Amino acid sequence: xxESFYILMPGNLFVKDGSISFETxxxxxxxxxxxxxxxxxxxDVKATPNILKLIMNEGIIIHxxxxxxxxxxxxxxxxxxxxxxxxxKEVEFYNDETKRIFLAKEMIRASLKNLNRxxxxxxxxxxxxxxxxxxxxxxxxxxxxxxxxxxxxEAEFRKRYYSYFGIIAGLDDFKRQGQGANDITNVLINFxxxxxxxxxxxxxxxTNISGQIGFVHELDHDRYPLIYDLADIFKPIMVDRxxxxxxxxxxxxxxxxxxxxxxxxxxxxxxxxxxxQINTTVYHKQLKRNVSYRYLIRFELYK
Numbered sequence: 364x365x366e367s368f369y370i371l372m373p374g375n376l377f378v379k380d381g382s383i384s385f386e387t388x389x390x391x392x393x394x395x396x397x398x399x400x401x402x403x404x405x406x407d408v409k410a411t412p413n414i415l416k417l418i419m420n421e422g423i424i425i426h427x428x429x430x431x432x433x434x435x436x437x438x439x440x441x442x443x444x445x446x447x448x449x450x451x452k453e454v455e456f457y458n459d460e461t462k463r464i465f466l467a468k469e470m471i472r473a474s475l476k477n478l479n480r481x482x483x484x485x486x487x488x489x490x491x492x493x494x495x496x497x498x499x500x501x502x503x504x505x506x507x508x509x510x511x512x513x514x515x516x517e518a519e520f521r522k523r524y525y526s527y528f529g530i531i532a533g534l535d536d537f538k539r540q541g542q543g544a545n546d547i548t549n550v551l552i553n554f555x556x557x558x559x560x561x562x563x564x565x566x567x568x569x570t571n572i573s574g575q576i577g578f579v580h581e582l583d584h585d586r587y588p589l590i591y592d593l594a595d596i597f598k599p600i601m602v603d604r605x606x607x608x609x610x611x612x613x614x615x616x617x618x619x620x621x622x623x624x625x626x627x628x629x630x631x632x633x634x635x636x637x638x639x640q641i642n643t644t645v646y647h648k649q650l651k652r653n654v655s656y657r658y659l660i661r662f663e664l665y666k
Contacts, residue, residue: 368401372627382417400424402418404426404428406435434557453573471579477599485527500519514579528603533611546617558637597659600656615633
């Protein structure tokens with residue numbers, strides 16, 4: 364099975380016997396190029412054009428990160444191409460209000476169901492007293508006539524979701540913030556969200572879908588809105604529950620932040636746990652077999 368490979372320290376990539384190796388001041392090790400599908404690199408890893416050509420020829424997607432802005436961008440091999448006919452169909456569904464609203468409702472309902480699933484899980488464990496009328500929100504989504512109406516309904520439920528978030532994480536006070544946050548919870552959310560975005564991007568490129576057309580999120584000249592459509596579905600079960608585990612087990616605390624930035628040791632823990640998470644398998648009723656969370660994302664893209 365092809366896997367992701369992470370290089371979380373400064374160093375040099377170089378060609379060795381038709382494959383690649385990585386060298387630091389302290390050690391040198393080979394990279395199993397035939398066994399990986401994604402390569403995650405810190406931005407201060409040095410790679411020559413010959414190295415990049417070899418990696419691209421193998422069809423490996425490279426994701427660049429740093430410890431400050433998190434996910435920076437990706438290099439995509441030319442073998443990962445979108446289908447022209449499929450792009451036409453994507454545009455057709457986007458421009459057809461009935462078809463777009465149908466897809467948007469499917470996605471937003473899935474997002475709300477996973478938010479609700481997380482809250483019910485912690486309610487059963489008596490971490491929270493969850494008494495929201497979830498079906499009321501689903502009925503409102505079903506009756507919505509526009510994308511904007513659906514997004515407002517989702518935002519309302521997500522606001523209530525975050526009112527429980529701090530309690531589950533064992534925090535006295537919590538307020539959701541975007542980039543620039545300097546508390547450990549928001550930093551973890553932003554960092555793990557960026558990992559989810561890069562994972563979805565990789566899975567999009569393994570299909571013939573362009574990813575440049577979103578059905579909930581609007582088109583943007585420099586983004587792939589379909590990433591954010593899918594991310595809202597998977598954040599509760601892949602990002603949030605991992606954060607609760609980090610905080611409740613005290614694997615990562617406020618002491619792991621220095622001037623609002625994660626320590627390198629903490630980043631290593633996050634990548635390790637994230638990799639285990641995306642390769643964890645769950646039973647899928649429709650497929651009638653165990654599949655990884657990574658494959659669940661691709662399955663949603665196929666649907």
